[in-house]
Amino acid sequence: MSADPLRDDYADQTAQIKQFFEPVMTEPIPERMHLRQPAWIAHAKAAILVGIGIAIGLMVSMVAPLSSDPSLATAQLPLRAARAHVVYASEVRHPVEVDATQQEHLVKWLSKRLGIDLKVPVLAREGFELLGGRLLPGNEGPVAQFMYQDQSGKRLTLYVTRPHKGDALTAFRFAQEGPVSVFYWMDSECGYALSGELERPALAKVATAVYRQLEN
């Protein structure tokens, strides 16, 4: 007998409730729950779709400069992040420049290069471990990319960039860039984009965790 059988009962009870209702989390969301959006978001999405078409053309030459028009920068964030994801997540031997065993060094280095104190979200509860990170060239300065991997080898990347002049704050948004799903947002300091070749609900779960950790 354990010291406090009632307490154990409640731990079991909690686990049982969780397990019983867990399947609801991954059920497809019914059509009627799709939130109606103001027209301008639909337009922005259309613009991004056009952007993807252009991006496919640009994919062959990653160095092709993107427009520096600041009004386009927000729309470009998920696109750039998805492109960087495609390039580095598929790297077998060199996915990162600095691996997670040197996490402290990694964070200091990237923080210094971006000129902000970077936080690295912990995604163990979501099943992802930090592999490491790298520095990437952005349109207007350096960009940090952190890479995570789950047990099956599926990879996610978190792309962190300084905002450009004229960028508006952007709340949590979703974009699909070819096979890559991206959740992105901009706060007063940084733009963030979490990319992965995951279904939207699965990525949403991880992105929510990232968002909560970074915005608190």
Place this chain on the structure above:
Amino acid sequence: MDYELIVPYIPNLRRYARALVGDRDGADDLVQDTLERAVRKFHLWRPGDLRAWLFSIMHNVFVNQLKSRKISSDQEVDDTFAAPVPGATRADVLDLQRALGTLAPEQREVVLLVALEDMSYADVSRALGIPMGTVMSRLSRGRERLRRVMNGEVAQQRSGLKVVQ
């Protein structure tokens, strides 16, 4: 407004609603009403705990639904745990969904927010708009009752046999 911010919480709202209401259609109605209200009132949300805000809206919608359908009172629970599960068989007693249905709605809410959403007393207090002390007492009563129902201690057709340990 950036309704997309709400989207990641929809699965959580659906899960909670399913456990709270019991049937799928009723639960999705609750979610739907909650989302519509959240979108209407989104301008009132100030960046902070969006989850607690959404769950507080769901709570208000749920309470209104209970009132308009007049469901609640027959499930009112007394503190002696004497109320039997109506028509329960042994198999029913083991059914978690049914067991939850025997809790008073206000206890069910607290038990489920803690179990499903890992909410702290403070989170639940905010989401339901009740004092922390009330959260604690509803939680302990709700858990205890649920435990007893699941163990068959509150079933109508209680087995006379004792489990030999």
